[in-house]
Amino acid sequence: MAIPVRVIRPVSWTTVRPGEALARLADHGDLFRTLTLHRLSVRYKQSLLGPAWAVLQPLALMAIFTVVFTRLVRMPSDGVPYGVFAYAGLLAWTFFSTASTNGTTSLVSHAQLVTKVYFPREILPATYVAAALVDLAIALAGLLVLLLWFRIPPTMNTLALAPALLVLAMLGTACALVLAAFQVHVRDIGAALPLVLQVGMFVSPVLYPLSAVPARWYGWYILNPLAGAVDGFRRATLGLRPDFWALGVSALIAAIALPLAYLLFKRTEATVADVV
Amino acid sequence: MQPDVEIDRLSKRYLVATPRHAPAAPRSWLRRFGRRDRRPFWALRDLNLAVPRGETLGIVGSNGAGKSTLLKLLSGITAPTSGEIRLYGRVAALIEVGSGFHPELTGRENVYLSGSILGMRRAEIATKLEKIVGFAEVGDFIDTPVKWYSSGMYVRLGFAVAAHLEPEILLVDEVLSVGDERFQGRCLRRVGELRQAGTTIIIISHDLASIERVCDRVVLLERGRIAADGDPAPVIAEYRRRLIAAAAAPSDEDARFAPEPVDCSLHV
Numbered sequence: 314m315a316i317p318v319r320v321i322r323p324v325s326w327t328t329v330r331p332g333e334a335l336a337r338l339a340d341h342g343d344l345f346r347t348l349t350l351h352r353l354s355v356r357y358k359q360s361l362l363g364p365a366w367a368v369l370q371p372l373a374l375m376a377i378f379t380v381v382f383t384r385l386v387r388m389p390s391d392g393v394p395y396g397v398f399a400y401a402g403l404l405a406w407t408f409f410s411t412a413s414t415n416g417t418t419s420l421v422s423h424a425q426l427v428t429k430v431y432f433p434r435e436i437l438p439a440t441y442v443a444a445a446l447v448d449l450a451i452a453l454a455g456l457l458v459l460l461l462w463f464r465i466p467p468t469m470n471t472l473a474l475a476p477a478l479l480v481l482a483m484l485g486t487a488c489a490l491v492l493a494a495f496q497v498h499v500r501d502i503g504a505a506l507p508l509v510l511q512v513g514m515f516v517s518p519v520l521y522p523l524s525a526v527p528a529r530w531y532g533w534y535i536l537n538p539l540a541g542a543v544d545g546f547r548r549a550t551l552g553l554r555p556d557f558w559a560l561g562v563s564a565l566i567a568a569i570a571l572p573l574a575y576l577l578f579k580r581t582e583a584t585v586a587d588v589v
Numbered sequence: 590m591q592p593d594v595e596i597d598r599l600s601k602r603y604l605v606a607t608p609r610h611a612p613a614a615p616r617s618w619l620r621r622f623g624r625r626d627r628r629p630f631w632a633l634r635d636l637n638l639a640v641p642r643g644e645t646l647g648i649v650g651s652n653g654a655g656k657s658t659l660l661k662l663l664s665g666i667t668a669p670t671s672g673e674i675r676l677y678g679r680v681a682a683l684i685e686v687g688s689g690f691h692p693e694l695t696g697r698e699n700v701y702l703s704g705s706i707l708g709m710r711r712a713e714i715a716t717k718l719e720k721i722v723g724f725a726e727v728g729d730f731i732d733t734p735v736k737w738y739s740s741g742m743y744v745r746l747g748f749a750v751a752a753h754l755e756p757e758i759l760l761v762d763e764v765l766s767v768g769d770e771r772f773q774g775r776c777l778r779r780v781g782e783l784r785q786a787g788t789t790i791i792i793i794s795h796d797l798a799s800i801e802r803v804c805d806r807v808v809l810l811e812r813g814r815i816a817a818d819g820d821p822a823p824v825i826a827e828y829r830r831r832l833i834a835a836a837a838a839p840s841d842e843d844a845r846f847a848p849e850p851v852d853c854s855l856h857v
Contacts, residue, residue: 315591317675324668347705351691351698358693426689430682430706431665583668586661587603 324583331572334579338433345436345443352444367448368455371403378403378520391522393551397459402519404456405477405546408449409485409539410510415441416489417496418503424589434582435575438489442482449478456550468552477545477560483567484538487574494581497589513537518544523556535559538566591677593758593789594640594663599672601633601658601813632658634813636672645780645790647804647821649797649828651835654810656793660760663791678757678789681708683748692736696727696746699735703750717753724775725749745772752779759783761792777803797825 322328338345357363379396382388390398416438420427423437460467496502516537518526523544526534535541541559548555604627633655640646648656661667663674664682689706690699700721704714714721722731725746727738735743761780780803784790794800800807800821807824809817811831817824 315677317595317677318679319665319676321662321665321669321674321676323671341708343710344705344708347701347711351694351702354698355691355693426706428666430689432706432708586667 324580326580329576329579331576331579334433334575338435341433341436344432345440348436348440349443349447352440353447356444364448364451367451371400371407371452372455374403375400382520388521389525391524391548391551391553393465393553394463397456397463397465397551398522398547399520400459401456401547401550402543404449404452404550405481405543406514406517406519406539407452408445409481409488409543410514411448412442412445412482412485413488413492414506414510415445416485417492417506419489420493420497420585421500421503421589427589428586434585435490435578438493439486442486442489445485446482453550460550465551470552470554471549473545473549473555473557473560476564477542477549477555480538480542480560480564480567481546483571484542484563487567487570490574490578494578494585497581497585513539518547523559535562536566538563538570542567591642592639593642593644593677594638594791595675595677596636596638597673597675599633599636599638599659599662599674600631600670601655601662601667602670603630603632604628605630631813633662633669636813636815638808638815638818640789640791642677642789643784643787644806645784645792645804647800647807648791648793648810649795649800649807649825650810650816651832655813656810657762658813659810660762660791660793663758664760676758679708680758680760681751681754681756682760683751683754683762690735690743690747693734695734696722696725696731696738699746700731700750703747704753707751707754708756709754721746721749721753724752724779741769741772748772748776752776755783755786756788758789759791761790761794763794797828801825 360366362369375396378399382399383395388395419437419441420434427434427437492502492506514520517539523534523540535558541556541561541563545555545557545560545563606627636655636659648659650656658667660682662669663676664680666682689703691702694702697718700718701711701714704717704721705711709717722728725742725748727742727746730738730742735746738746777799780790780792784803792800792804804821806819807817807821808815809824809828809831816831817827
């Protein structure tokens, strides 16, 4: 008796098999690569500045915030020039918000595909996270120029960039997966997200350092998983020692949130085509 | 003989929003805010079917009989409400031509995009590219963005990609009706080639003449159930007879809006 290559059954919480799902995802690695390249090339078709936009956007925001927070009011910036400080924080934040915003709408914007062809649906949000990661890499080149300009040398602390970035990417993916699954049913998610992200930018250490958060708020403050990740990312790029306690809390939350988000996504995936 | 596809008591229920003019049960505005009134609609009900390896099976039936739902379930696009499908080979679906084409990308880029969406690997696409371009007859336009293609070229390129899939089980939905007659002929020839190669093929079409010509067996679906199953000629004749009878009598679509069965699970 032959063993079926694939068995299709009704979906419920008890029939979601993460191992099988991940194996199928790995089998579609080529699709993931092709779609990610596609995101990048489509974005810059008929565009004059092309990938330079990845640098120009945080640079413009940096300029505004630098004027406000050095000329109008003084903002502490961990002892480095405010411009570099803000740029590094904005990179981390822009990555997270771009990944989660684009990821959220990915299933709905690909309704045509989702109702016609089967492939692991998580590839859609994941390619937006990957594309945002490429933008981040380009924008990091801009940061390198700023670091050279202000003569900020790398240190051993710079190595913390890798874990901080990993935590940010995990959080962005988790967010994109959950919100994409809900967006299919309730379009209000997409409408509310820009507002939530705007608030998020001010309750995360983007424009101010984590070290400026009052000690009595600190315990609550770092429960925002983006706090440790964004600040850790920035401090690492500036060669400063990250707040490993806060980064650890972020990593722990990300490590719990991503598998849960994936399970939730796989649970809803099977009926996305009926609803979208 | 080992079947390639086994379908066991397969059912699919959709929840359909109640039309506005239908009398709604009285309930608080709060509940209505949260959930619209929906009634269950059974697109497929307790379907059993086995398709032996290498068979070309045609599925016919009027609109809404459940043909497309069956194909969507077989390809994994949507999950069944109850029952089970066991597949003994790699499945590819030729459900819509040009799936995943992006207007700004060139024909070549779109071949890669569409090919990988349909389940081909990049290396596989690279080796087949020449054949795909030849089949689509788009020639030098392969490096032009597809937004400047004529609709015929667009459709031909889309089908050419899908036609070069080499699955063990191929699902075909209504693609026999695209393109001009010459192109349709090529499509049928391609289906014939795959059939020769031993591919199990499940075709849905309203083109009864083509179905009769290419299929080994035909299943007639009616309201989510199998109404006839057997050799192409008698089943298609039966379908034609029923079409004429249905045209004479008014239909009773409400029959499938039935309450949920008490137990529709198979995991006993």
